[in-house]
Amino acid sequence: NAGVTQTPKFQVLKTGQSMTLQCAQDMNHEYMSWYRQDPGMGLRLIHYSVGAGITDQGEVPNGYNVSRSTTEDFPLRLLSAAPSQTSVYFCAIADLSTDTQYFGPGTRLTVL
Amino acid sequence: QKEVEQDPGPLSVPEGAIVSLNCTYSNSAFQYFMWYRQYSRKGPELLMYTYSSGNKEDGRFTAQVDKSSKYISLFIRDSQPSDSATYLCAMKEPGSNYQLIWGAGTKLIIKP
Numbered sequence: 100n101a102g103v104t105q106t107p108k109f110q111v112l113k114t115g116q117s118m119t120l121q122c123a124q125d126m127n128h129e130y131m132s133w134y135r136q137d138p139g140m141g142l143r144l145i146h147y148s149v150g151a152g153i154t155d156q157g158e159v160p161n162g163y164n165v166s167r168s169t170t171e172d173f174p175l176r177l178l179s180a181a182p183s184q185t186s187v188y189f190c191a192i193a194d195l196s197t198d199t200q201y202f203g204p205g206t207r208l209t210v211l
Numbered sequence: 212q213k214e215v216e217q218d219p220g221p222l223s224v225p226e227g228a229i230v231s232l233n234c235t236y237s238n239s240a241f242q243y244f245m246w247y248r249q250y251s252r253k254g255p256e257l258l259m260y261t262y263s264s265g266n267k268e269d270g271r272f273t274a275q276v277d278k279s280s281k282y283i284s285l286f287i288r289d290s291q292p293s294d295s296a297t298y299l300c301a302m303k304e305p306g307s308n309y310q311l312i313w314g315a316g317t318k319l320i321i322k323p
Contacts, residue, residue, distance in 0.1 A: 103254075130309050139219060141299065141315040142255070157310075189254050193309045198243070200309065202254030 102126040103203035105190050111209045112180040120175040120206050122190030130193035131173040132157070133165065135186040136205075142189070148173055180210045214238055217300055217314030225322050230287040234300035234314045237281065241302040241312070244276050246285045249297045249316065258298070259285060290321045 106121045124131065132147035144157030148167040162184060164176040177184060190203040217234045224230055232246075242263055247255035259274040261267045261283075267274045273286040283302075287294055300314040 132309065139315055141215075141217075141313040142301075142311075143313075144310070147309070191254075198260065199257045200255075200311070202256065204254055205252070 103190055103192055103201055105188075105203035105206050107206060108204065109207045111211065112177075113211050114181060116180050117176070117178050118180065120177075120188055120190075120208070122173045122175070122203060123171050124173075124192045125171065126192060126194070126201070127170060128192040128194055129170065130195070131167065132191045132193070132200075133163070133173070133175045134189045134191060135159065135184075136189060137186050145175065145188075177208075182210045184208065185210045213315075214312050215300060215302065215314045218317055219315055221318040221320050223320040223322060224290060226290060226292060228290050228321075230285075230290050230294070230319060230321075232285040232287075232298050232300075232317050232319065234283050234302075235281055236283070236302060236312075238302075238304070238312070239278070239281065240304045242305050243303045244274070244283050245301045245311070246272075246274055247299045247301060249299060251296075255299055287319075292321045292323050295319060295321045 104123050129150045133145040134142040143159045146165040148154045154165050188206045191200045193200050215236045244261045246259040248258045249255040261274045264276045264278045271288045275284040297316040297318045299316040301311040303311050
């Protein structure tokens with residue numbers, strides 16, 4: 100997971116609370132994305148960005164917002180947490196030259 | 212039916228055995244095929260990358276793509292306890308940037 104950091108590692112929220120999951124990279128890659136991983140569901144793309152100022156929706160964007168003001172940072176915001184958002188969240192960057200995605204260590208979120 | 216199907220396991224084999232992990236898919240436009248390895252409580256990491264059909268070998272690992280059957284495989288020779296992890300297949304169409312379609316992952320356990 101070198102080059103991609105995520106904070107916090109663990110978080111417990113109550114229904115209706117908001118929070119921001121942080122993702123930062125030091126590899127200077129343009130493409131960044133957020134996934135959620137649930138048992139039996141694999142990785143599902145939430146939002147992605149192909150560069151600063153550009154974001155787009157993935158497969159499961161509802162309930163999440165993103166922004167990309169710098170190349171390094173790509174925060175994911177939960178506006179009003181719901182129990183269905185209990186999951187493990189991964190931030191990933193992509194290396195254009197090798198077509199490789201590098202993942203962060205993940206954030207384990209529980210919504211009560 | 213999911214676009215990519217992968218048996219979740221767990222698959223438990225003795226150390227030294229040959230392991231075969233598989234994914235089937237329905238979209239004939241997929242051209243890029245990847246295997247990621249995910250250790251417990253870590254983010255996935257790229258293990259093998261194959262374009263179109265054929266085999267690719269890297270040490271004890273061999274990736275095989277059969278586009279006519281829409282079937283990909285990952286073989287692990289001389290399996291080690293350190294190979295115990297979840298293995299996820301992923302694939303994409305040409306021109307889809309980094310929009311990977313993921314299998315749900317197979318949990319592999321290598322018993323010493």
